[in-house]
Amino acid sequence: MIHSSAKIGNNVVLGEHVVIEENVEIGDDAEIGHHVIIKKDTKIGNRVQVGDLSVLGKTTSKNKKMARKPGAALTPLVIEDDVRIGCSTVLYRNLLLKQGAFVGDLTSIREKVEVGEDSIIGRNVIVETNTIIGRRVTVQTGCYVTADMIIEDEVFIGPCVSTSNDKYMGAGNYQYQGPIIKRGAKIGNNATLLPGITIYEDAIIGAGAVVTKDVAAQRTAVGNPARIIK
């Protein structure tokens, strides 16, 4: 089903059973896989590739227990030129994927997020709301990127890294704040980052470290709790 209001560029390849809702735009030379669902208002650039069974432009949902009520997402999902998107992804409204970004299979990214030019978001990654990811960042497979994070340019986040933004775990009047990861820092696989900490420029966090405090620029921290080793 392709809604009559859709604007589809030249040389676009559309798979079987694609659903395109109202007010969608797709640029030239884009390739859209089988069974892809493109929700209303989504904007897709030139030469974008979208894998099979992906959902583009989902509206945020909630139940009555949730503390954080999503507002109306007035902005659509915008996918710039040359972006590559895997299979079975779930990408929300009010998300901006900048030119050349890569999003792996089975990954989901929520609203109020921006992914910078040429950055790589691996497979099976979840990115929560209100987080900014810079340019040429790598977020490897299996990472959990919490809400309210800032990830600067050229950061490298290894596989399965876990972050959090809620110090009191649902119990306090805490202003949610995810970790801040400054330019060029590297985080080892399966590290755990606590709410509100800053990893400064070019710092290195060892695999499996549990980081409870800030780590200064160019330092290396390992262990549980993480301590500086050089």
Next chain:
Amino acid sequence: MIHSSAKIGNNVVLGEHVVIEENVEIGDDAEIGHHVIIKKDTKIGNRVQVGDLSVLGKTTSKNKKMARKPGAALTPLVIEDDVRIGCSTVLYRNLLLKQGAFVGDLTSIREKVEVGEDSIIGRNVIVETNTIIGRRVTVQTGCYVTADMIIEDEVFIGPCVSTSNDKYMGAGNYQYQGPIIKRGAKIGNNATLLPGITIYEDAIIGAGAVVTKDVAAQRTAVGNPARIIK
């Protein structure tokens, strides 16, 4: 394809390419996304919302190496009123989602599981068989909830928490037993819980902790292995 035996209520919205197998019931005002597959016998309440590309009512599968043979699941998947289900979920037969529960995108929940009223199961969560989750529980994104667990009411489980139920890792005649998490306990992100331990009422487990023993009520445990700090 909608099987002729399906009973579909008033004002139900069905997406494109929905498959509804025999003996399915859907209540009034439900919304079913595109490409959703509703397997035979599934019961869906009033005002339920189901995201695109979800599978509802899957039958358990196995191969010959598996120690635990799934029996026939005589009971269907039952989804009570006002439940919200994300995109690309895989929900099994013999699962009960109670009123107002929330299940995030890319989450899968197996047979012989119950999720209590208004509880939140985040995105990319896997819940194994024979586990009970109480009311107003939060299981955040990326958690692994093993088989044979009990999670009482008002528990908070942070992102990426990992649990296990098999002390001898496939090697012993161990009675499988997952962790028991008592009312109001809170578990930090990426914590690891060993088989058979109990986290008592209102205890707090720090992020990244590896919990090898019981934790008494209202105590806080951190580190690897976790020790009590207050």
Next chain:
Amino acid sequence: MIHSSAKIGNNVVLGEHVVIEENVEIGDDAEIGHHVIIKKDTKIGNRVQVGDLSVLGKTTSKNKKMARKPGAALTPLVIEDDVRIGCSTVLYRNLLLKQGAFVGDLTSIREKVEVGEDSIIGRNVIVETNTIIGRRVTVQTGCYVTADMIIEDEVFIGPCVSTSNDKYMGAGNYQYQGPIIKRGAKIGNNATLLPGITIYEDAIIGAGAVVTKDVAAQRTAVGNPARIIK
């Protein structure tokens, strides 16, 4: 859509909206779920079962930042007899699933990988490229199996285990090497394995351990960093 070149055996059950591209072969008595996408050249054996919404035979994708350029995958996805595949999986070209293997829901396995006879790959597992998995191996739910690993026969890997293959995290001229796990070793849940280490025969790694060095045969290692306890 079923391409006219497809060779489909006797007694095959095909779900609704299945897409079968050119040059696909499916053996006798296979069952293919709804909305499954079978890409060109894929070979499927007898009695294979494929869950709904799976993608079989995906071609590798990339963006310009990626260090490792995938070559052309000349070999197709080959699925031998009696394999069981879950729902919403993403399986690549140049992957061999040997007889009787099991692949859970929401799992993705990349190119240049082999999974041995009767092995179990759980749900929500990601396997990267150029990794060999032996016979009768268990890789439990939520694991991340990095590239360039060797997992020998009868290994048991608990839930949520994380591995890595890049010592310098994108920064060095390091020859990528994932962990090597020798026959019969057992890895506890949420353990972290560093690049290039070897876990020798029948060794045991505790839950939550961070393994930075080789572990000798039949030894047990726990903690962060992991040390031998017996």
